[in-house]
Amino acid sequence: MRKKPACLSFTLLGLLIASASQAAESDWVEAAVTAVNPQVIEWRHDIHQHPELGNMEVRTAALVAEQLRASGIEVRTGVGKTGVVGVLKGGKPGPVVALRADMDALPVKEMTGLQFASKVQGLRLGKTVPVMHACGHDTHTAMLLGAAKVLAEHREQIAGTVVFLFQPAEEGAADADDFDTSSVAGARAMIRDGALDSPKVEAVFGVHVMAGYPTGHLYYKAGPVLNSDDEFRITVSGRQTHGSAPWTGSDPIVASAQIVNGLQTLVSRRSDLTKGMGVISVGSINGGTASNIIPESVVMTGTIRSNHPDIRAGILEQMPAMVGNIASSYATTAKLQLVPYAPVTVNDPALTQAMVTALEKAAPGKVERLPASLSPSEDFAFYAQKVPGLFVFLGATPEGEDMSKAANNHSPYFTADDATLATGVKAHVQFVLNYASR
Template sequence: MQLTKTCLSLGLAMSISQFAFADWVDDAATKFEQHTIQLRHHIHANPELGNMEFKTSELVQKELRSYGIEVKKGFAKTGVIGVLKGTKPGPIMALRADMDALPMEEKAQVPFASKAKGIYQGAETPVAHACGHDTHTAMLLGAAKALAENKDKIAGTVVFIFQPAEEGGADIDNFLNGDQVGARKMIADGALNNPKPEVIFGMHVMAGMPSGNIFYKDGAALNSADGIRVTLTGQQVHGSMPWKGRDSIVAAADIIQNLQTMVSRRADLSKGMGVVSIGQIQGGTSGNILPEQVSMIGTIRSNHEDIRQSIFKNLPTMIDHTAQANDVKAKVEISPYAPVTTNDKTLTELMAPSLIQAAGEGKAHVLEHNQSASEDFSYYGQLMPSLFVFLGATPADQDMSKAAPNHNPYFIVDDKTLKTGVESHMRFILDYPKVASQVQSAWKAKK
């Protein structure tokens, strides 16, 4: 990953001094640092899968109430909304964290490592916070506690969004029912209706980026992600006489090769990039029998909506025609998961000084390229101006290139980075009211 210049080199019209606050912001983040770390360790040691975050949800509700924050529940099964009204008039602003863990075993040597197990798609599995959602939940709780104690300094209302199942639900078929979990379900259940925010902020810890550093860019920040499932039906026959049957295996091979042309020959790559990958193939019971049926499951990724839609449009036709050429039948299913996570340009530029304030001089960096992963935070960004930033997770004295990546069993997050995350949340809320009119005017003009 290439990183370039700090945001100071953007030549922003607004100086950092316009956003300077008294030391109380840093002091508040420091005051609650140990509380935030303790929460993180507890959540990490007690991970829960998507749609199963019952104890995590209860913990979040208990903490928010203890801070004097109004709690709302009944969203997306385990989702929680906290509402904090500042003493000064101002906009309604949202901060979002995800709560779910992954169905995998943790191998990181930390004293609070997970030993938990859960049920994923009907089978028992180890469970671990190998993506960092434990830190997201803890940092948002830490910010909520600090902001609640200083609500006299808040101009407007804060909506704290604690979202389940960003990684999908453990108890449903995510391919068929992806709209029933995560951000889409939170929105459908009215989590953002009362009060209705006009802007939203989020962050994600990232391995391979130094602890306490913030990374961001305007425009595409994360790729889109969508699922594809193809079922091919031929005619079973003995492997010694393929002419008497219809070979679904060969058809699958042709389709996998042709899938690559969806990007290399059909997508307008002047706009961005795209990837179509098949990660799972199932078919056959014996080496000397050509099976009747072969199924393939894969993923579609892009950093531009036009390319994403182009793949959606052209891919089924290509698969169907390739199947016909092999005299087999094809069933093509596409399961949308998340659009491109896109940071609003005006919001990003105007909030850049806040990132410098939170991270410190020389620790807020502009990314040259978007990250390749995906996030259902993108659905919030379709409704309002949004800013999603990345927070370094790897201890600054380590080799970044050797850090175990997110979703790896050895993935770790340096506790020292949590304070920067808490302070970032706080500064989002304290600084946004000063630029709200500019952001909203630009958003309305764009729409």
């Protein structure tokens, strides 16, 4: 008769110990994040004022490496060209997890009016362009540096090993043509250089700030969460002639117009839209020099997006024949260049579910599940193809503002609220702690 109460007593004791342990963990995380937050904001402002384009992140990488070393973290530089990898071994045995931040900026002229606004210019394919952190990568880098400092200061309480991935060229390489299929940059270059292999990573996490979502709120979704992205360039060649006698030449402008129309049917008539969505957008068309001359050629560029691998694959497979056949029917020829940028970003369902608790600890009462995938693309998808991954979103617009009027990511008016950085730091830390104890 005594065994049953004794068992219950041990169970209650275990629950009390676990509860006390969780409370203690919450206390030190909160205190450590609060302590580091002023420095995280300082890092963010500094990086924002000194943005660098993809594969040009020399100053940013040096700052990252210096701060990681100052925290006693093992550092490898030159990964994926200008990337930095930090390795922190915890005081307890456990898994190897990776946290990823991107460091590059965009060729955008900043119009925010912030005190720490960028006035920097950089080189993109040999041309001088304005440079701005118009997508929040400055916040990503600062938040991960903050998380690294917090985790390093409490390494004896960390189970396992943490790999910090500071990645270049998420937005593409500034030193390579977008349509150079031999060029490897960003996540692919990091993976090629062994970022996930030494030590062997078993799960990877990423956080991305988003304008139009309230500060300090976290958003997640299992399965497809961001679209794939493939870029294309089509050169349509005809035979130049006088505009008054088009029958004496071959008109690449008319052929190009039909190609644009035909491409839309790859989605509307040849994709199984019960599986997901797809979109083909032509963003530029260039041809001709005068109103009365039919030109020799027309060049158009565009993008293909989808949230389902089958739809993406179908478009990429069928596009070359359609473009070629339409061109030939107008007595022209077409050269199609297809450059895959990123597959669909897919959050591992089991990992996502297991980490909801981590998100709730980072942003109590401010965690929401996205009802559908979002339209942008991310080369984080390549990491998530190699190991289970989770990519979440952090609101970056102050709660009192009209979310519908917030300048979106990639706008010259894009801003990210400093007040959201602490939540991002906590999310990174909680991913590490909760993954080890799941």
